[in-house]
Amino acid sequence: MFTINYEDRIKKRRTFAIISHPDAGKTTVTEKMLFLGKVIHTTGTVKSKGSSKYAKSDWMEIERRRGISVTTSVMQFSYKNYIINLLDTPGHEDFSEDTYRILTAVDFCIMIIDAAKGVEERTKKLIEVTRLRKTPIITFINKLDRYSKNSISLLDEIESDLNIKCIPINWPIGSGTSFYGIYSLKDKKIYKYLKKKKNKQNHDILFNYPKILNLFSLKKIYEENYAEEIYEELQLIENVYDKYDSIEFLKSISTPVFFGTALGNFGIDYMLDYVVKYAPSPNSRKTNVRIVDPKESFVTGFIFKIQANMDLRHRDRVAFMRVVSGTFFKGMKLKNVRTGKIFVLSDAVYFIAGERRIVNVAYPGDVIGIHNHGTINIGDTFTEGENFSFIEIPLFAPEIFKKILLKNPLKKKQLVKGLIELSEEGTIQVFKKIDNNTIFLGAIGLLQFEVVLDRLKIEYKVDIVYNDINISLIRWIKCKSKKKLKDFMNKYSQYLALDFKKNLVYIATSSANLKITSDLYKKYISFSSTINF
Ligand code: GDP
Numbered sequence: 321m322f323t324i325n326y327e328d329r330i331k332k333r334r335t336f337a338i339i340s341h342p343d344a345g346k347t348t349v350t351e352k353m354l355f356l357g358k359v360i361h362t363t364g365t366v367k368s369k370g371s372s373k374y375a376k377s378d379w380m381e382i383e384r385r386r387g388i389s390v391t392t393s394v395m396q397f398s399y400k401n402y403i404i405n406l407l408d409t410p411g412h413e414d415f416s417e418d419t420y421r422i423l424t425a426v427d428f429c430i431m432i433i434d435a436a437k438g439v440e441e442r443t444k445k446l447i448e449v450t451r452l453r454k455t456p457i458i459t460f461i462n463k464l465d466r467y468s469k470n471s472i473s474l475l476d477e478i479e480s481d482l483n484i485k486c487i488p489i490n491w492p493i494g495s496g497t498s499f500y501g502i503y504s505l506k507d508k509k510i511y512k513y514l515k516k517k518k519n520k521q522n523h524d525i526l527f528n529y530p531k532i533l534n535l536f537s538l539k540k541i542y543e544e545n546y547a548e549e550i551y552e553e554l555q556l557i558e559n560v561y562d563k564y565d566s567i568e569f570l571k572s573i574s575t576p577v578f579f580g581t582a583l584g585n586f587g588i589d590y591m592l593d594y595v596v597k598y599a600p601s602p603n604s605r606k607t608n609v610r611i612v613d614p615k616e617s618f619v620t621g622f623i624f625k626i627q628a629n630m631d632l633r634h635r636d637r638v639a640f641m642r643v644v645s646g647t648f649f650k651g652m653k654l655k656n657v658r659t660g661k662i663f664v665l666s667d668a669v670y671f672i673a674g675e676r677r678i679v680n681v682a683y684p685g686d687v688i689g690i691h692n693h694g695t696i697n698i699g700d701t702f703t704e705g706e707n708f709s710f711i712e713i714p715l716f717a718p719e720i721f722k723k724i725l726l727k728n729p730l731k732k733k734q735l736v737k738g739l740i741e742l743s744e745e746g747t748i749q750v751f752k753k754i755d756n757n758t759i760f761l762g763a764i765g766l767l768q769f770e771v772v773l774d775r776l777k778i779e780y781k782v783d784i785v786y787n788d789i790n791i792s793l794i795r796w797i798k799c800k801s802k803k804k805l806k807d808f809m810n811k812y813s814q815y816l817a818l819d820f821k822k823n824l825v826y827i828a829t830s831s832a833n834l835k836i837t838s839d840l841y842k843k844y845i846s847f848s849s850t851i852n853f
Contacts, residue, residue, distance in 0.1 A: 326615070326683075329403075330602055330614050330683060330684050331601050332402050332403060333402070333403045333404075333601055334402055334403070334404050334405070334427070334428075334595055334596060334599055334600075334685070335405040335425075335642075335685040335686075335687070336404075336405075336407070336426045336427060336428050336429055336430060336599070337406070337409045337422055337423060337426045337429050338350060338430045338431075338432060339423070339429050339432070339443065339446040339447070339450075340431065340432035340442070340443060341437070341442040342442065344432045344433060344437070344440070344443075344462060345434065345583070346432055348462075348582040348583055349432055349460065349462065349582045349588060350395075350406065350408075352582050352588040353397075353399075353404070353592065356399055356592055357398060357399050357404060358397070359395070394406065394407050394408065394640065394687040395408070396686070400596055402596040403683075403686075404595075404596075405685055405686060405687055407422050407425060407687065409446075415767070416763065416765035416767060416768045417715075417718070417749075417763065417764040417765070418625050419446075419764070419765070420449045420716045420764060421624050421625060421713065421714070421716075421746065422625060423446065423449050423453075424452070424453060424624060424713055424714065425624040425625075425640075425642045425687070426455065427455075427456075427599070427600045427601070427602055427603050428455055428456040428458065429446075429450055429456075430460055430591070430595075431443060431446075431447065431457050431458070431459050431460070431575070432459075432461075433459060433461050433462065433478065434462060435461050435463045435464050435466070435468035435469060435579075436469060438469055438473075438474055438478075439478055443482075444481060444482065447482050449716070451572070452714065452850065454572045456569050456570050456572050456575075456599065456600060457572060458575060458576055458591065458594070458595065458599065459486070459575045459577040459578065460579075460580065460582075460587070460588075460591055461474060461578070461579045461580075462580065462581060462582050463581055464495050464580060464587075465495075465496065465499050465513075465515075465581040465583065465586075466495070467495065467496045468492075468495035468496065471491065475488065478577075484572065484575050485562065485568065485573060485574035485575070486575060486577050487562055487564050487565075487568075487574050487575065487576050488505060488557060488579075489505060489576045489577060489578055489594060490502040490511075490579055490587070491554060491579065493550055499513055500512065500541070500542075501513040501586075502579055502580065502587060503554050504590070505557065505558060511587075511590065513581070513584065513586050515584065535547065535551045538551050566598065570600060576594065576598075578594070601614075601685065602644075602683075602684040602685030604644075605710055605712070606710065606712055607701070607709055607711060608708055608709050608711055609708035610708065612645050612710075614684035617647075618646050618704045618705075618706065619646030619647065619648050619654060619703070619704055620643075620644045620645045620701070620703045620710075621641040621643045621644050621648075621688075621701070621702045622641065622644065622699070622700065622701050622713055623639045623640065623690075623697065623698055623700045623702075623713075624641075624713055625639075625698065625746075626638070626640070626696065626697070626745050626747075627640070627689075637691070637692050637693065637745075638669070638689040638691055638692075639689070639692055639700070640687055640689055641687065641689075641690055642685075642686075643682050643688065644710065647681060647682075647683060648665075648681060648682040648683070648686075649680070649681055650665070650668070650679060650681070651664065651665065652664075652704075653665070654702040654703065654704060655703055655704070656695070656696060656700050656701075656702055657700070657702070657707055657708065657709055658697065658700050658709070663702070665679075665688075665690060667691060668689060669689040669691075670686065670687065670688050670689065694745075697745060697746070697853075698713065698744075698853055699713045699746075699852070699853030711852050713852065713853050714851060714852055714853060715851050715852070715853050716764060717793065717794050717795060717796070717848075718749050718762025718763050718764060719762075719763075719764055719793070720762070720763050720764070720765075720766060721760055721789050721791040721792075721794075722769055722786040722787065722788065722789060723758060723759075723786065724739075724759050724760065724785075724786060725784060725785045725787055726782070726783075727784065727785065731781070731782045734780045735780070735782045735784070737780065738779065738780035738782055739759070739761075739776075739820070742772055742775060743820040744820070746853070747768060748761050748762070748763055748768050748771075749761065749762040749763065749819060749820065750762075750819070751794070751818065751819055751820075751825060752817055753814075753817045753827070754809075754813060754818060755813045758789075760789050760791065760817075761786075773786070791827050791828070792829055792830050792833075793827075793830075793831060793834055794825045794827055794828070795825060795826045795834065795848060795849060796819075796823055796825055796847070796848045796851045797816075797824045797825060797847060797848075798846045799844055799846075800844070801844055804844040804845070805845070809824075812837070815828070815837075834847065
């Protein structure tokens with residue numbers, strides 16, 4: 321019988337997330353990928369979300385329209401004999417710290433840019449996060465069927481705003497109503513965009529010139545002047561941009577760039593073919609003791625996300641673990657290194673073809689969901705016995721802050737318990753000012769505050785209200801000299817707080833304020849925007 325060996329299983333896996341600014345087309349690209357992976361069998365138009373209220377998760381939106389169950393954080397499907405693990409990064413209202421942390425659990429990201437808008441705010445932030453681990457980035461420039469910015473300017477913008485070198489793998493011919501197709505720099509073929517084909521990949525390969533692009537044939541399609549213009553541009557592109565270099569891509573120095581239109585079902589398969597061929601398979605991860613290679617036979621993994629309240633009555637929580645090494649089998653015993661507790665994992669779940677299924681076997685790069693009742697935290701490491709912890713699962717400095725007020729002062733104990741548990745779970749960050757004990761919360765997305773309000777009420781029977789607080793940033797502080805730290809603490813006590821793990825943070829009322837203070841003390845004190853969980 322034909323069996324696939326363990327190393328091949330790893331080589332044939334791709335674990336990634338799609339990142340973009342809202343409305344650039346993440347949901348549509350995801351949908352087309354699910355279509356290519358045969359998870360869904362037709363593709364439709366993502367409805368305009370302008371006026372109507374839409375579902376909170378992008379995948380819930382697909383679920384709603386498709387009637388399939390993908391209320392999950394990860395979706396697994398196969399494409400050309402490869403197993404794809406696509407991790408969802410909430411893009412809209414439920415954007416949160418989780419979104420940042422998901423990016424630490426992938427091996428590379430696909431960044432979607434709206435061709436008319438270029439690099440937008442959310443993309444900048446997400447790319448900043450991927451920099452922490454030097455995560456490789458593949459770029460897809462979407463919506464070429466509409467008016468688009470000049471392609472060279474778009475790549476200039478990506479290069480300067482995101483500080484990454486662009487290597488076009490294909491190049492658009494025209495845009496908007498005169499979007500003709502893409503020219504593949506690699507195989508020198510022109511893929512013609514066919515507008516009318518529904519539920520099929522929307523292209524025909526038009527020309528195939530083994531050596532060089534041919535002006536004569538372009539003239540058959542376009543008027544003479546326009547054909548010459550296109551011909552010149554394509555020749556220029558061949559010479560202007562560097563050739564693809566896999567090492568630069570893997571180090572995130574350069575990003576391969578693809579063009580297309582997700583809505584027009586055009587260009588996604590081209591990119592996915594590249595993903596399976598060139599994007600990295602599950603990689604090794606650092607622990608506080610040593611580096612763990614995916615090829616090692618013992619099972620290890622780390623928790624990067626906890627989804628709470630899946631079933632309110634049972635306080636059901638699913639902790640999402642990325643398998644780093646080994647072959648996981650149903651019923652396996654794994655140790656939570658932080659608590660020493662052994663878990664018998666007979667009901668771990670994963671998500672395939674839109675359904676939740678019990679995991680019988682999982683390999684490095686796969687993500688499995690572990691049911692628990694609050695005994696697993698974000699950042700926890702699971703092993704078959706070894707005592708080490710994966711690092712690089714960070715807390716990110718929050719960007720929005722609120723003061724918390726208790727409606728009934730007698731409930732203080734419950735409030736503290738609730739806040740500790742919620743912060744351990746990664747739902748919110750809790751801080752206490754050192755001068756006057758004011759408690760304030762910090763988050764990346766506003767929805768996190770709503771979730772805390774609801775969960776404190778339902779699970780801990782505590783009513784709170786939020787007040788605004790004049791904080792714009794926090795930074796974790798580290799100082800080697802005890803004396804200098806003491807001086808600093810005396811001088812800035814009103815700008816200092818402790819997080820829920822008693823790490824010291826500096827509170828800034830503006831980025832200018834942070835700059836002044838950090839410039840003043842940069843010799844002795846580091847001001848960090850992340851800390852290990
Ligand atoms: P998300 O917010 O990033 O998930 O974006 P969506 O996938 O929901 O897309 C936002 C809007 O752009 C929707 O109305 C889509 O139909 C539309 N859209 C997505 N891709 C394309 C495209 O290639 N061309 C055009 N014209 N519209 C697109």
